[in-house]
Amino acid sequence: MAQKDTVKSILNAAEELFSERGFAETSLRNITTKAGVNLAAVNYHFGSKKALIQAVFARFLTPFCDDLEHELDAVQAQLEGRVPALPGLLMLLSQTALRAGHDSPRRLGIFMRLLGLAYTQGQGHLRRFLQKEYGPVFKTFMRLVTAATPELSDEDRFWRIHFMLGATVFTLSGADSLTAMAEHDLGKGSDIAQVVDKLIPFLASGLNAPHQAD
Amino acid sequence: MAQKDTVKSILNAAEELFSERGFAETSLRNITTKAGVNLAAVNYHFGSKKALIQAVFARFLTPFCDDLEHELDAVQAQLEGRVPALPGLLMLLSQTALRAGHDSPRRLGIFMRLLGLAYTQGQGHLRRFLQKEYGPVFKTFMRLVTAATPELSDEDRFWRIHFMLGATVFTLSGADSLTAMAEHDLGKGSDIAQVVDKLIPFLASGLNAPHQAD
DNA sequence: TCTCGTTTTAAACGTATGTTTGAAACAGTT
DNA sequence: AACTGTTTCAAACATACGTTTAAAACGAGA
Numbered sequence: 263m264a265q266k267d268t269v270k271s272i273l274n275a276a277e278e279l280f281s282e283r284g285f286a287e288t289s290l291r292n293i294t295t296k297a298g299v300n301l302a303a304v305n306y307h308f309g310s311k312k313a314l315i316q317a318v319f320a321r322f323l324t325p326f327c328d329d330l331e332h333e334l335d336a337v338q339a340q341l342e343g344r345v346p347a348l349p350g351l352l353m354l355l356s357q358t359a360l361r362a363g364h365d366s367p368r369r370l371g372i373f374m375r376l377l378g379l380a381y382t383q384g385q386g387h388l389r390r391f392l393q394k395e396y397g398p399v400f401k402t403f404m405r406l407v408t409a410a411t412p413e414l415s416d417e418d419r420f421w422r423i424h425f426m427l428g429a430t431v432f433t434l435s436g437a438d439s440l441t442a443m444a445e446h447d448l449g450k451g452s453d454i455a456q457v458v459d460k461l462i463p464f465l466a467s468g469l470n471a472p473h474q475a476d
Numbered sequence: 477m478a479q480k481d482t483v484k485s486i487l488n489a490a491e492e493l494f495s496e497r498g499f500a501e502t503s504l505r506n507i508t509t510k511a512g513v514n515l516a517a518v519n520y521h522f523g524s525k526k527a528l529i530q531a532v533f534a535r536f537l538t539p540f541c542d543d544l545e546h547e548l549d550a551v552q553a554q555l556e557g558r559v560p561a562l563p564g565l566l567m568l569l570s571q572t573a574l575r576a577g578h579d580s581p582r583r584l585g586i587f588m589r590l591l592g593l594a595y596t597q598g599q600g601h602l603r604r605f606l607q608k609e610y611g612p613v614f615k616t617f618m619r620l621v622t623a624a625t626p627e628l629s630d631e632d633r634f635w636r637i638h639f640m641l642g643a644t645v646f647t648l649s650g651a652d653s654l655t656a657m658a659e660h661d662l663g664k665g666s667d668i669a670q671v672v673d674k675l676i677p678f679l680a681s682g683l684n685a686p687h688q689a690d
Numbered sequence: 691t692c693t694c695g696t697t698t699t700a701a702a703c704g705t706a707t708g709t710t711t712g713a714a715a716c717a718g719t720t
Numbered sequence: 721a722a723c724t725g726t727t728t729c730a731a732a733c734a735t736a737c738g739t740t741t742a743a744a745a746c747g748a749g750a
Contacts, residue, residue: 286500425643432642471681
């Protein structure tokens with residue numbers, strides 16, 4: 263059982279430290295110290311730092327995407343040709359995501375921060391890895407969203423989907439500091455599930471906005 | 477004139493490299509090589525790498541914020557107590573931003589990517605610098621947005637502002653690769669000004685969404 | 691032309707990083 | 721109890737980084 267514990271400790275420490283400081287700013291010594299294991303353990307169990315980064319993503323993303331794929335299949339079966347409703351699709355996605363951070367809801371924020379880093383930080387190997395590994399499920403989801411928004415032009419839909427993605431990743435990845443700000447400014451904090459609840463009407467309304475500004 | 481050229485070359489190279497790879501992944505040797513100057517020039521002219529990072533932000537942000545401040549003053553004078561219109565405020569912000577990348581519109585994308593990095597990447601010194609230096613103009617803008625959306629609760633407005641910020645930063649910072657994707661998927665690319673045009677109705681509609689999802 | 695403050699240069703410094711190594715500790719099997 | 725494959729460990733390795741240094745090159749004013 264020693265191996266399992268070491269591997270898991272490393273993944274836990276890496277996940278947290280990466281999300282706090284980024285990939286390049288987090289050294290293997292930081293990680294192994296926090297995990298309470300020897301420095302060489304990372305290269306022994308994962309092979310390299312790059313492979314460790316990918317493993318951190320895979321541990322979260324693989325169960326999430328499997329779960330999502332299953333849910334999407336169920337939706338498609340239930341529809342039998344009818345068009346899906348957009349808010350339902352968004353809620354299904356968010357609920358699946360919240361479920362994926364099964365330990366604590368905080369983990370979703372941590373992972374969103376990682377996802378943001380994956381796109382902003384260099385790490386070309388990571389983008390390629392994520393694309394190859396988890397691209398298909400995303401395509402399926404996109405197909406359903408397309409069916410749910412038949413009145414949108416392909417162009418508007420394309421851009422608005424990315425506007426939604428940006429709002430989500432940015433907000434949830436900064437959820438910790440943002441709820442702290444909210445608590446300070448408004449005297450009212452929120453947990454991440456409440457933020458998601460606030461996000462959904464915003465996204466749904468933005469996606470269905472009229473083509474031109476009023 | 478030698479100093480001016482060296483300083484400007486360094487800033488140009490740093491701006492581009494930082495936006496491509498992030499701060500920690502870009503070495504001073506990368507920067508000075510690309511700029512065609514000696515390695516020591518950065519420490520001579522800027523003092524440290526941290527100071528160079530701040531200088532890159534200041535070169536873009538100082539003219540932009542001065543311009544924005546001026547524009548906001550004009551709006552407030554013209555209003556004389558009446559409530560401002562939200563789409564107008566958003567367009568004013570985006571037009572000012574587009575104007576700030578006066579050399580090429582591509583520069584706005586580069587800078588948005590830097591702004592995203594500033595928030596995701598560790599760099600506590602940067603957040604503090606930006607807050608101290610450019611916080612007040614942001615507060616002024618926020619006051620006008622608050623006046624333009626009297627029907628929103630403080631809580632909803634707070635969160636939706638950050639949803640908007642996220643959609644904007646994320647999309648514009650990835651504008652290069654996103655327009656490439658759009659070209660590939662739809663056979664129709666866009667420049668950054670067109671993306672901004674598409675963004676505004678999305679944001680305005682999201683901000684004014686009903687409180688609960690339908 | 692000489693001078694003095696500024697700028698550039700090549701080289702070195704100290705430190706931190708990812709990775710490798712070879713021996714020690716361990717756990718399960720015969 | 722002895723053997724075997726796996727895992728841990730302390731130490732070292734090579735490399736890359738930001739920064740410093742001291743000398744050289746430069747440019748404008750006397």
